[in-house]
Amino acid sequence: MVDPVLGRLRAWAARHIVARDALAVAPLVPLCLVHALFAADLGVSPDRTGGPWGMLALTAALLAPLPWRRRSPLAVFAVTASVSFLQWLWTATLLPADLAVLIALYAVAAGCATRWALAAGAVAELGIALVVLRPGESAFVLAKEWAAFSVFVVAVWIAGRYVRTHRRYAESLRARAEQAERERDQRAVIAAAAERTRIARELHDVVAHNMSAIVIHADGARLAFDSDPEEARRSLQTISTTGRRGLTEMRRLVGVLRDGAPTGEPHSPQPDLARLEELVEQARASGLPTAFTLSGTPSDLSEGEQLVIYRIVQEALTNALKHGGPGTRATVVIAFGADGVTVDVADDGRGRPALETEGGHGLVGMRERAALYGGTVEAGPGEDGGYRVLARIPAGGP
Numbered sequence: 001m002v003d004p005v006l007g008r009l010r011a012w013a014a015r016h017i018v019a020r021d022a023l024a025v026a027p028l029v030p031l032c033l034v035h036a037l038f039a040a041d042l043g044v045s046p047d048r049t050g051g052p053w054g055m056l057a058l059t060a061a062l063l064a065p066l067p068w069r070r071r072s073p074l075a076v077f078a079v080t081a082s083v084s085f086l087q088w089l090w091t092a093t094l095l096p097a098d099l100a101v102l103i104a105l106y107a108v109a110a111g112c113a114t115r116w117a118l119a120a121g122a123v124a125e126l127g128i129a130l131v132v133l134r135p136g137e138s139a140f141v142l143a144k145e146w147a148a149f150s151v152f153v154v155a156v157w158i159a160g161r162y163v164r165t166h167r168r169y170a171e172s173l174r175a176r177a178e179q180a181e182r183e184r185d186q187r188a189v190i191a192a193a194a195e196r197t198r199i200a201r202e203l204h205d206v207v208a209h210n211m212s213a214i215v216i217h218a219d220g221a222r223l224a225f226d227s228d229p230e231e232a233r234r235s236l237q238t239i240s241t242t243g244r245r246g247l248t249e250m251r252r253l254v255g256v257l258r259d260g261a262p263t264g265e266p267h268s269p270q271p272d273l274a275r276l277e278e279l280v281e282q283a284r285a286s287g288l289p290t291a292f293t294l295s296g297t298p299s300d301l302s303e304g305e306q307l308v309i310y311r312i313v314q315e316a317l318t319n320a321l322k323h324g325g326p327g328t329r330a331t332v333v334i335a336f337g338a339d340g341v342t343v344d345v346a347d348d349g350r351g352r353p354a355l356e357t358e359g360g361h362g363l364v365g366m367r368e369r370a371a372l373y374g375g376t377v378e379a380g381p382g383e384d385g386g387y388r389v390l391a392r393i394p395a396g397g398p
Helices: 002-015 017-025 028-037 051-063 073-090 096-111 114-132 139-224 229-257 273-285 303-323 361-371
Strands: 290-295 330-337 340-347 376-381 387-394
Touching: 028 051, 028 096, 051 073, 051 096, 073 096, 073 114, 096 114, 096 139, 114 139, 139 229, 139 303, 139 361, 273 290, 273 303, 273 330, 303 330, 303 340, 303 361, 303 387, 361 376, 361 387
Parallel strands: 290 330
Antiparallel strands: 330 340, 340 387, 376 387
């Protein structure tokens, strides 16, 4: 029950700053009234203060600006200091309302720059010097009284500066926390977009390769069903094997999209250079005679770079299967050198449709994969016909 009440009070105080600051100085009002009404009993000469009404006027002039001290600290301090100086010229008598100068000094120290805080402190010290200065008094007594009053001024000034420093530190922490939260959200969005792009590339490579092989063998089985049942049987077996392999890779990719809950199913590793021979054999089994050449010594390639090489070869062979036409043959040449690796996949088929040559998803995916490691991909008709994909990935790329 207490917490909701405090919460409502804080919300009200945040909305009504002037009213809150007025309530903070309200206890000074009865003290000043008692001092003004009973000045004679307290040993204050009415002639020096202009009587109770004069004291009340000075008190009102000193206290009235204080509710606005947080909004306009410099203006409030200037008004209270000026009224206090006029009071010294008129009466040379201290009043309880003179505490308004210290309150305004605290507001300047807590809310303004250092130069203004130092200037306000100097004005307050000058006022103390005027108050304690009396003709004929010894310098020792004057210095002692000035030091005694200065303790209060210095304490108020230091308290104000401490509050300002603490407030600015808290604001900087909040600003850094908000910035960190914004950066975290941006990183999450970027990471999600990158992951979606990566999964889209993987899905395209997996689906396009396996489905192309399945379609080709399904057509072959249909054509050979009556004339060569054994060939049709082998084609159906290849379809079964290719379909299962595609489902396994699809299951692995779909698992990435889950919330990380364990499925109990083993996840196969990402394809690497060691599986290139298997990939070429799959292309041969799908009806694309493929010559494979590997030259040079593979350097320390990361798993990502090996996956890029594998997927480029896979996409190029898939396109040769899809668009090369009957009797197409392909060559795969991978050359490792000191400056990087070159992947050259060419076929002697009938080329590609215009859509593919102008930038289908497969070509875009190959270029994106190579660009991740500072590489490039060139794709287009070969010099002797057919189609050629040439990729270069530099050593030590980003």
